[in-house]
Amino acid sequence: MRTVLAIDVGGSQYRLALISKKGEITFHHRGKTQREQGAIWLIPRLIEEIEQIKSSGYNPLAIGVGFGGPVNYKAQQILASLHAPGWDQNNLSEILSAHFNLPVTIDNDGNVGALGEYHFGAGQGVKNMLYYTVSTGVGGGVILNGESWRGHHSQGAELGHLPVVFNGPICTCGYRGCVESICSGLSIARQALEAVENTQIPTSLRAILNKTGDLTAKDVFSCYYEGDKVAQQIIDYVKRVFVSGLIGAINLFDPEAIVIGGGVGLAPGFVDGLTEQVNEQIMIPGRRQIPCVRGTLGDNSVLFGAAKLAWNSLGME
Ligand SMILES: [Zn+2]
Structure with a gap:
């Protein structure tokens, strides 16, 4: 089944999921962030986890990220995190895109959660x-x-x-x-x-x-x-x-x-x-x-919204 990789970066935990265009979750993983170490710890951790996913035979077509802090969507840049250090003017989207040669789209988790509920949850219709x-x-x-x-x-x-x-x-x-x-x-x-x-x-x-x-x-x-x-x-x-x-x-x-x-x-x-x-x-x-x-969608709204961002980036609305 063709899937995209959805990532939810929160203050205390991060989550990754492979999600089909119809919204089926075929893989899910949740981990705790090292809050004091912020981006310096989490970015290599995410790369490692995505490499593991790929080496298990999964090939997501694109990546979508919901981030817990303000994001400049046009510039695809994280502006800051109110929870953890190292995220000011951070280019997570560019880093993941360069490393995995995949389209990566990032947005603030409020916007992404809204997108999730709109397309897959209570906002349908x-x-x-x-x-x-x-x-x-x-x-x-x-x-x-x-x-x-x-x-x-x-x-x-x-x-x-x-x-x-x-x-x-x-x-x-x-x-x-x-x-x-x-x-x-x-x-x-x-x-x-x-x-x-x-x-x-x-x-x-x-x-x-x-x-x-x-x-x-x-x-x-x-x-x-x-x-x-x-x-x-x-x-x-x-x-x-x-x-x-x-x-x-x-x-x-x-x-x-x-x-x-x-x-x-x-x-x-x-x-x-x-x-x-x-x-x-x-x-x-x-x-x-x-x-x-x-x-x-319970606590999956950001994951579903991140998947939608990723599908959108492929022109598969
Ligand atoms: Zn306020």
Whole structure:
């Protein structure tokens, strides 16, 4: 079967998969990144893994990469990583292309995840779609008229960096009150730590903090499911802020559908009620019904989108 090689480079892990044009995965491998060593460790590792794949008899026709950080798509250059060193102005695409003599296409993982859900997942059948990946951070992707929209400098579609709370918490981008600064996994964990410090209300979060020495978004969600009042306040606030971001984005793009993925976005309860809240509050209520739905590709959306980039590079749309 003819396949392309899809690569997903995240902050803590990387993944490789061989994917057919129809979206069948014929090979998959996942590894942990050495975060402190960044690009210097990962690039030779990727080359070694691709060589192993080829020596096992696979011959991918092209490579597509979804990278966890800003990418200049036109120049095919990584601009930076917010997680690991060595990626500033990095030419991973050129390095892999020269080494394997294959077409290589790279884009930011928010855009790539959107492309994955659009072609193979929850976005099938729509033409205009917004995609959020809510995990450690909040990434975004915008599909307009069936194409990825990236903006003039390839740095648009950052739906997680729409400011929604004036003078809110400082964000990873340097601004304040962005969707990411309240709704990301790291931000949820920070709010939980602050809440435990400041509240008199009994909460299981305090017991978890005392036991493990830290709190994660996962802890907040597990307490939320058990009816913990403090966890419920946090998640309710996170969802209200997320709805503000959605309304801002809907007013800009007027999409047909919103697809939400990522570890936090796919957590049970996160997407529940969003469609109703958003559609009650957007301009001219009642005229539009924009569904806010869970992505259907789970944590494979970037791999599928990277495969689509690679197939596109072969002119096989
Ligand atoms: Zn921001």
